Amino acid sequence: xxxxxxxxxxxxxxxxxxxxxxxxxxxxxxxxxxxxxxxxxxxxxxxxxxxxxxxxxxxxxxxxxxxxxxxxxxxxxxxxxxxxxxxxxxxxxxxxxxxxxxxxxxxxxxxxxxxxxxxxxxxxxxxxxxxxxxxxxxxxxxxxxxxxxxxxxxxxxxxxxxxxxx
Numbered sequence: 001x002x003x004x005x006x007x008x009x010x011x012x013x014x015x016x017x018x019x020x021x022x023x024x025x026x027x028x029x030x031x032x033x034x035x036x037x038x039x040x041x042x043x044x045x046x047x048x049x050x051x052x053x054x055x056x057x058x059x060x061x062x063x064x065x066x067x068x069x070x071x072x073x074x075x076x077x078x079x080x081x082x083x084x085x086x087x088x089x090x091x092x093x094x095x096x097x098x099x100x101x102x103x104x105x106x107x108x109x110x111x112x113x114x115x116x117x118x119x120x121x122x123x124x125x126x127x128x129x130x131x132x133x134x135x136x137x138x139x140x141x142x143x144x145x146x147x148x149x150x151x152x153x154x155x156x157x158x159x160x161x162x163x164x165x166x
Contacts, residue, residue, distance in 0.1 A: 013129050016081045017044045020074035025052065025124075027063035027070050027089070035063065039072075039122075040109075042101040048087065048126030051101055053110060056091065056120040064089040070124055080134030087126040094121060 004012070017023075018041075026036040037060065042051040050072060054060055064070060070089045075082050095114075098121055102114055110116040 013131055014044055016083050016131050017074050020076040023072040023074045025072050028067045050124040052122045054122055055118045057118050061091045083131040085126045085129040087124045089122055089124045092121050092123055
């Protein structure tokens with residue numbers, strides 16, 4: 001397998017995350033339990049920043065104030081790709097950034113648009129990430145590979161796996 005440069009891996013990661021669009025953002029509660037919730041990604045800047053809209057009184061915001069270390073996992077079954085991004089989250093009331101990121105589809109969750117009370121942003125600054133991309137985009141070929149592995153006892157070719165430092 002060819003070696004990929006860090007820049008190549010960052011670009012691939014950005015592409016995979018952007019295609020997935022919905023991530024499972026995992027935080028830790030005051031009791032030390034992990035909690036994951038689906039979040040719609042607004043923007044990915046791979047210098048490593050991920051942006052999400054939420055409410056300032058949401059449990060998510062309270063949890064990142066206690067422990068800002070988070071993980072965001074993305075799955076894109078159409079592309080047979082998965083990513084996991086670890087980083088630090090912070091809540092920010094940045095009106096200019098909110099205006100830049102706003103999308104009318106968000107009215108489903110924030111009915112008053114940018115004037116929705118308690119509307120805020122969460123920025124995740126990524127520190128590292130890992131992605132997996134299946135060797136075959138065909139579900140049939142992938143399943144045949146797993147079946148062959150089960151019969152032969154050899155590990156299937158699951159595709160490409162890279163770790164990215166951001």
